[in-house]
Amino acid sequence: MKFSIDTGNLLQAAQIVSRAVASKTTIPALTGIYLECTNKNTLLLKATDLEIGIEHTVEANIEEIGSMVVPAKYLIDILRKLPNTEITLTTTPEDNNLTINYNQSQLSLNTFPTEQFSFLPNISNTHTITINNELFSNMIKKVSISFSHDITRPVLNGALFEVGDHKLTLVSSDTYRLSLIETGLDKDLEEDLKPIIIPAKALMELGRLIDKEESIKIIIDNNQAQFENDSIKIRVRLIDGKFPAYQNVIPNEYSTKIIADTKELLLSIERATVISSDENFNKTCTIKLEVNDNIIHIRSYSPNIGQLNDTLIADKEGEDINISFNGNYLIDILKIIDTDKVIIELNGNLSPGIIKPYESNMNYLSLILPVRS
């Protein structure tokens, strides 16, 4: 195979697919990027760790078709250091090396045998949804705070992805907190799609890779989902299993409702969390909220660090309350609320609290269990 391309274009493409390159694997070829010269103008790049696979196409000046698998690390390191000019890449059947010619110089990289490279199976075109990229990125960001990393409960190591009633719902939970975000869809699916679970790692990569201000097409079959735009396809193996029935744990009413300034509340809880961050004393980093009329007292204490008594003015409906939460969990949630004000709904000091944006066009909520104190 032989093709020419600008260094910068090849580097950018290699960096995109390299997000899927396997880091721990017994198959050395999966630490490589598969390059294929497909026709006169298109170079196809692929990489996979067999959980997620990325395909990307770029324009190139193809002189001879063929394919090869190049170690991702060395290819990218070298491309970063090459002059930004047109370079020519060649492999010959006689030898396993990729030769790169640039200016009057030349280098060669060892490659992996092409037949040792695998990829995720093709996806069958069962269900298709189209959604705005930026919106979908935002949805991923919102559920990302409550992915579970407990490998003994794999169904919680991803987000539930539900389509129906002209809407898409994403849900994640680590059993201490739960995030739910919904968005409307223009078109519903023709056939029912059973709820699927997409691995957290794949969603995070997706949030990084998909371009803004363009729509993304999502194709789902029984075992895989594929997210694609014009030049990038990200294929993901779904998590097998049944996501817990989250609807039952989200309360429909509240006995106390607080509306506070998001930034002020966040800073106050961050201060409180500095004080309660003494792991020897308190693993749950507990902070107390005491709400009296329109005043929230935020308090925290640890014997080795000190204590805090912060006062905030807020709007309140319903009963006064005295409740404790893990400060770090509250910080995670308040950091991704993008409205100036935030709503906290409570049902006594033993029931979960609901935190959601105030006057948002987004249906987003985060549920958090209180700490008994």
Next chain:
Amino acid sequence: MKFSIDTGNLLQAAQIVSRAVASKTTIPALTGIYLECTNKNTLLLKATDLEIGIEHTVEANIEEIGSMVVPAKYLIDILRKLPNTEITLTTTPEDNNLTINYNQSQLSLNTFPTEQFSFLPNISNTHTITINNELFSNMIKKVSISFSHDITRPVLNGALFEVGDHKLTLVSSDTYRLSLIETGLDKDLEEDLKPIIIPAKALMELGRLIDKEESIKIIIDNNQAQFENDSIKIRVRLIDGKFPAYQNVIPNEYSTKIIADTKELLLSIERATVISSDENFNKTCTIKLEVNDNIIHIRSYSPNIGQLNDTLIADKEGEDINISFNGNYLIDILKIIDTDKVIIELNGNLSPGIIKPYESNMNYLSLILPVRS
């Protein structure tokens, strides 16, 4: 003690002295910042790990004199999260806490007993030099690439600091390479100063802390050096011992002299080093320079990665040569050469090479031992 100050001002001051806070220590109070209300307008902050000590003064509204020692980490974490407004800090003799009042809220931090805090002894005013800050920072940066981290040779864990003949010389060496930089001084010392060795860590902090475009005063006595401007004093315990006689190893002549484009040469050596960076094959990351007339061939090889043959045009005087170096060492040097062209002087393939800027107003050179290959 009691004083008021803006959050931002106190945070900035605390961050400056915190660079000297001890990270590993058996004396808990040395993980703290000493604060002293000295007179109506000045707050003094101090921190030390007993190798380096930083004193810094800021304006504050002092209401009651006194002193205290606050854990650096918690003080800084809290100041980062406080509203940027005037805050009041108080300690009372009855209790060991620092109370911070802000808006309508209050927090307290535990403190260390003041008597458990130590500091480096006062410096006696033996020798004094004044030098431009930016120039001195640049000198530190230039010698920083060849500090040794071998604790069995403590004299190499810092830079030699020599004053005489109206000039200041800094030298560092890890035995594989050596950096030397000189600058002229307006005034010589009245008495002889024997060469001293300043610890690398202290010099690095100094390079970070001293402001640009101002002069810095350096005071040296038998055991310590102090670097100061109007508000910051950095005191440093000197390394005891005799620095090797570096003059003998720097060659005065050359059999080959190369003048190359600094950036082109750096990129080429970086490419070569990607290829030779296979630690299992070659711990010294060897790259070869083959100079024929006005062409430099840069070559590298490793069986697991690949090979490179790079061609550069350069000016050459004297003999053709074929010599090998550790690529990483060359990269370190070329990255801090700030002239467009660079000079490499060689004396055959077994003698050290000298690398220095071309047409610079700075007397700077880096010596590097070749690799036998």
